[in-house]
Amino acid sequence: MRVFRGHSRPVPASVVLAIGNFDGVHLGHAALVKQLAEAAARLQLAPTVLTFEPHPREFFAPESAPARLSTLREKLELLTDCGVSQVMISPFNAAFAALTADQFIEQVLVRGLRVRHLIIGDDFRFGRGRTGDFALLQAAGQRLGFTVEAMGSVMLDGERVSSSGVRRALAAGDMAHAARLLGRPYIMDGQVTHGDKIGRQLGFATANLRIKHNPLPMSGVFAVEVGGLGDSPLPGVANLGIRPTVGGTRPLLEVHLFDFDRDIYGAHISVRFVHKLRAEQRFPNFDALKAQIAADAVAARAFFKL
Template sequence: MRVFRGYSRSVPAPVALAIGNFDGVHRGHAALISRLVMVAGESGLVPTVLSFEPHPREFFAPASAPARLSTLREKLELLADCGITQTMICPFNRAFASLTAEQFIEAVLVRGLRVKHLVIGDDFRFGSGRAGDFSLLQAAGERYGFLVEAMGSVSVDGERVSSSGVRRALAAGDMAHAGRLLGRPYMIDGQVVHGQKLGRQLGFATANLRIKHNPLPMTGVFAVEVAGLADRLLPGVANLGVRPTVGGTRPLLEVHLFDFDRDVYGAHISVRFVHKLRDEQRFPNFDALKAQIAADAAAARAFFSL
């Protein structure tokens, strides 16, 4: 995928465009992108996404901004999996936030992205004060020569699919429902780093991933499947959180893979959360922690029928 940072340099060819945060790239996003990719193929345009970094709510109200479902890298990988070949990431700062709707259309959409077909969600608003809407885009399209279409919402079991809905399911520990909204298990990607080797001392060696999600969308102990280390998914058990028993303060993902013994430091892996076993908790000593880890591993093995 080709990635442009900012809109000061125009893309090389006209595009079919979708705009949004696309946090988690859930089934609603996937439906919109599927339509975009089809339009791009029929029209000879480049299927492109415009997104923002940071999330606008992180800029306007950082203390109350929601937990991110995906890092920027994860989001780009998921968009590429959906068929997007080009993305423009605009820094969401005070200057960008102050663009009027008309300035956004002219500077970003027309000059920067050379848009010819725009596909948006039915609730999309843009520009300073969220003054821009579908009708304004339609009028601008007539002036500048691009088409605009709005996609309706996608529902699963009567619920409108949204990033907020995915966050609620994860916070409740309902991995199955989160997976239905996403269209796949919730996953976190990262590079395996050296840790304190505590897991090995307790008899359960772990692959450790430093987590960029802050705050975390969920914490706890999970049955997981790991991609990136073999030609199949590897089952395991994982703790996602701050490890209160050992005085941890930074989020860490620790994954113990079943029947696996290989040095994987530096590997980039994807951890898929398929079932929550329990909440993260503090234990009075290492013996109690070790006993609980053994129980967690047994529970995860039972979940996978191993």
């Protein structure tokens, strides 16, 4: 994948473009990318995505911004899996937020991305005050030489597939429904780092990943599958949260892999959350924590039928 940051320098060649936040890259996003790929093949142009960093709501109202489903790296990996060959990441800052709808079209779409064909979701709004819409894009395209199409919502059993819907499912601990909306289990990935070795003291060595999702879309103890360490995912049990029993304050993902003893420090792994076992909780002492971790491991093994 080719990644461009900012729109001050134009991309090398004209593109077919889809625009969105693509947080989580769910089934609706996948359908949009499929439509993008078909149009790009028809026009023999590179299928390209324009996305924003940070999420616009994080810029305008950081105190009430929604939980991030995917980090920028995770988003790019998921878009690559969907077949996107180019992504432009537009920094969402004060200067960008101040662009009028017409300035966005002329500076970002036409000059920066050299757009020939544009595909947007049916609820897409843009420009200062969110004044830009499909009709404005169509009129501008006739004047500036690009065409526009809108894609309707993707529905699943009567529910509109959306990042908000995925967040609700994760917050409720309904991993199966989140996976239906995403088209795969919910995933977090990262590099295995050295921790405080408390897991070893408790008899359960863990692979520790510092998590950049803040606030977390969910927390608790989960049955998980871990990719990146072999030909097939490995089963395990994971705690995602701040670890209140040991006085933790930063989000951490701790994964205990079953029947596994390799040194994997520095490895980049992906953790698939397939079933929630319980909420994160504070225990009165290490003995109570150790007993619960053992029970969690038994429950996760039972889930995987190990």
